[in-house]
Amino acid sequence: MLFRSGAIESIKDQPQGRIQYAAPYLKINSQNNDNEQLESSLKQLMPWRKGPYQIGDLQLDSEWRGDMKWDRVIPHIKPLKEKTVLDVGSGNGYFTYLMALSGAEIVLGIEPFLLFNYQFQAIRSLISNPPHAFVLPLKLEQMPNEAVFDTVFSMGVLYHQKDHMLHLQQLKNVMTIDGELILETLVIDGIHGEQIIPEDRYARMRNVWCLPSTDTLNTWLEQTGFKNIKLVDVTKTTPEEQRATHWIGDNTQSLQDFLDPNNDNLTIEGLPAPKRAIFVCQK
Ligand SMILES: C[S@@+](CC[C@H](N)C(=O)[O-])C[C@H]1O[C@@H](n2cnc3c(N)ncnc32)[C@H](O)[C@@H]1O
Structure with missing residues (x-):
């Protein structure tokens, strides 16, 4: 961990700038950075899965x-202005950050993997006057069951849960009445059945527990008691969208390496290739 805090200390010496969204980048308008030093420090925090940043x-x-x-998300959700997210x-x-820049009052990110918390700190230390966006090293299971969030996002998380119904219930528990849930997760086509529970890896990922069809996922949301499910x-x-770059470290494999080389509708394990659904619903 020492080298990570060393990297952050060195990043703190860089000039700060204002943050804005200049798609595809979350861009910090700082000037006179020592780019060589900055790149080297940021690369000590690899792999950078999510972004991109400038x-x-x-x-x-x-x-x-x-x-x-x-x-894909933003046209379908209630405005985040003044929301607790x-x-x-x-x-x-x-x-x-994108949620905070959309005008939310405050956005709390929760992320149990420590490296990603370090990455958040690194980016935050480069921003002058950062928006009200915070990331804490917590799992959803560790959040108090208090109904305080107007909008809750669970994106790319459900398939990592051994108990998907518990995850949906916990999302509902922390939402205000009429609060909005944005659920994004891997799905399969109905023709492949109700759901697939991968026996081993899925697209080389070890910890994938459920791949429902959209109908099945709709039913799970209904069973949890959500309404206006869309x-x-x-x-x-x-x-x-998912590609190998020189910011992902020594293991340079990405989506293209996880698909069947002869059929990009299948993963390397012979399961349906990754497809993601977005559901929006209310408590
Ligand atoms: C595939 S990433 C998705 C990141 C981002 N939300 C996105 O949509 O690109 C899933 C993240 O969820 C985190 N995660 C897994 N289980 C979690 C839980 N129970 N509570 C909170 N975060 C969790 C993982 O550590 C991982 O960083």
Whole structure:
């Protein structure tokens, strides 16, 4: 961990700038950065999965083009202006910042993986006058069961849960009455059945526990007691959205390496290739 806090200390010596969204980048308009030093310190915090960010003229091209997901989400949700927002599984806070920049009163990201908390700190230390966006090293299970959040995002998290119904219930517990849930997760086409529970890996990921069809997921949301359930988007993940860059570290594999080389509708394990659905519903 020492080298990580060393990296953050060195990043703190860099000039700060204002943050804005200049798609695809979350951009910090700082000037006169020592780019060589900055890049080297940020690279000590690899892999950078979520982003992309731009600091001055240094482009931090993360594995994921988060802007593409944001474009699919934003037309379908209630305005975030003055809302109290929870971003479950926030990673390094790319979306947490986007939510705050959309006018939320406060956004809390929760992310149990410590490296991503360090990445959040690194980016935050480069921002002058940062928006009300915070990331804490917590799991949803560790949040008090208090109904305080007007909008709750769970994006890319459900399939990592051994107990998907418990996750949905816990999301509901922290929402205000009439609060809005944005649930984004991996799905399969109905023709493959109700759900797939991968026996081993899925697209080389170890910890994937459920891949429901959209109908099945709709039923799970109903069973949890959500109302006004709307399926607003289903999109196959493309190598444009998830790609290998020099910011992901020594293991340079990305989506293209996780698909069947002869059939990009299948993963390397022979399961349906990644496709993600977005549901929006109310408590
Ligand atoms: C695939 S990433 C998604 C990141 C981001 N939300 C996105 O949509 O790109 C899932 C993240 O959720 C976190 N996570 C997994 N289980 C969680 C839980 N029970 N509570 C909070 N975060 C969790 C993981 O550590 C991981 O960083």
